[in-house]
Amino acid sequence: MNALSVHAPVLLVATPLLAAFVVPLVAKLGSTVRNAVVGVFTLLTASLAGLVAANVLAGSGAPSVYVFGASPLNLTLPSGMHVPIRILFEVDGMSAFMILITALVAVAATLYSFSYFKEHSGGEMYYPLLFLLLAAIFGMEETGDLFNFFVFLEIAGIAACGLIGFRPWRGRSQEAAFKTMALYTLSGLFVLIALGLLYGQHGGLNIAYLSSRVGAEMLDLVALGLLVVALGMKAGVAPMHMWALDAYGEAPAPISAVLVASSQASLYGLFRVLFTLFGAAVSVAALGWFLIALSVLTLFVGVTMALLQKDIKRLIAYGAVSQIGYMLLGVGVGFTTSGSRPAYGFVAMQGGIFHMVNDAACIGLLFLAAGAVHRASGTRDLNRMGGLGHDMKWTAALFAIGALALAGVPPFNGFSSKLLIYESSFAASPILAAIAILSSILLLAVFMKVFQAAFLGPRLLENVREASRGMLVSMLMLAVVVVVFGLFPGFFVDKLVTPAAKALWLGRDAYVRAVLGG
Amino acid sequence: MGNFPFVVAMLLVILGLYTLLFKRNLIKLVIGASLIETGVNLFLVALGYRTAGIAPIYTYAPPALADRMVLPTPQALTLTSIVIGLATTALLLSFAVVIHRHYGTLDVREVKELKG
């Protein structure tokens, strides 16, 4: 047991990779065997994620380091060296939090995929790509080396675009996949230029090593700017959010949910760069206000354009983009008020980080419900569907839970995190709180419109059956998370969010000391 | 040598960016992405150069110059980037093929079913 928890960070990435390579071999034995193997590997991955998170959160909060190819495996500085030369995984409170989010979304999406793709062949390519995407997301969230982060970022992008364009008999998904891949490539190359600048300046790409050496010179600031823009592009921050609408809207429903987790991993990378890498070197005010401006733009664009949509999945995609604005607002306010009013800043960061798990659960639930609606009615156009609530009672109820939670209605989880963000962004500027509340109200109006158009009213279509059991169970899983996190927010904030926020806000020294010692 | 390699690398990136933004043919967009990748790879390799250095390989290295090797780490980074660029280009091209099959054209202004 002890050896398992020691090697768990690596096994968390190696197990989905192994699954991705094993599934094509066993797929020849039939779809039941394939589904069983996929299910076993998914449960294994989720338990490993829980193990890693439990180890990190139960300890004193010091990051745990795993060095590849070294003996013993926490030997960061080989004898006589002052620079960490090996690739290492460094898992702290924030990484553990993101790992739990990804594991939740992974289990829900895989369970949903079993029923969603029952009539389709091609499953021997879908599950390997899904496992590659999950391995890359876990790798992004655990790594302590910037180049390793870039490699996992690109792997996630390639796997995600392969999954977006998974059904090649519909031209729109191919168009979405092409545009998404072009934008992912561009942002990845900007990240690589920034990494080249940092390497040329300091001679290493380990996050802890760079964190102790980076200053506020011109080249470092150029690298910071490139990283902020590129990672914001991959997370879907406006004005670089165009790909997210096509990608979330055209991907198969479970993949949209996993794409949200992938965008959140890029957002995590942005936070890691801002707080851990450049935390001590950069003056916070100007950069913080830039982030707040971007977040307000994201909120505004996301919600107002959602009012105009007729396609249910594209509408939820706009909702997903606007929620990224909430997370960035919380953390941006934290970044800005870290000097002047740190108490407010810490609460803002807690709100932003708590909103990550709430958003993943709610948006995942909404996308899965939209997929069930699409499967039952054969259309995604809101004008052509109606009265589905008569036959799809469970799906309607779950959709309502997700929509109310996302709009910030108590007693669901969206209310808790949004309240934290409203209260603390008031300290930075009252206008921010007003914009945030207004966006929540508009989002509630949007989802009311969707619910009425899709589920209420007279029946417009025949042959509508309830979603199959696998899809309902996965949606129910996410809905349980939504409700439980909403009823006991204090418990989850204490256990999960506060260590994560502390790891970003105050944990830079511990992060650097875990690798460089002393 | 000075800054000349870096200037050329960034020039390639700018040319690739221009191609990616302003050209209309899907294949030209892929070529633009490939140009940006080439520029970034050249940038990374040029970072490791030490004046009058030899290749960082000990097999049959001339003993007199064996302590003036260029840095090998940027070369490893460049290799990884080339592999990633290959996978990306292959994926983009296969999507372009399927788009042509559906829309009958490679003009990016015609491939606009998704808007709003």
Next chain:
Amino acid sequence: MRGEMSVIVRTIARITYALILVFGFYVILHGHLTPGGGFQGGAVVASGFALLPVAFGAAAAKRYLNPSLMRHLEEVGSLAFLALGFVGIGISFFYNVLANSGSLFGAAVPFGPNSGILNSAGTLPFMNWAVGLKVMTGLMTIVLVLLVGAGKEGKD
């Protein structure tokens, strides 16, 4: 036949096909001593394979290159690479248990310029072979799909 090129190209292709393959395997094998390794050698071998559809036409090339065999070899290569990562799991993932150990690839290498001992570097040559196998079959699968499969209609 459709897609064939002229007789000069076909003759030269027959000669250089073997030479390219040999050079590619040399690059893969000596990856721990000279520039090269798994990906580079695999790309060279794939270029050699890709010479066949270009010179002889896609239909003829499919007689020599079996797509399903390529897919199986690709899976073998990837599983082998991952298994090699697990070999040293007692100490750390990707730990090089065979280096400097005196066994299969474990000759000790002197520091400084030397004449290249093939028997060294532990699990690295095995990883080079696994990656080389995966790259050559994977790249060839991509070329075959883009060349041959692009004309077919997509189904489920």
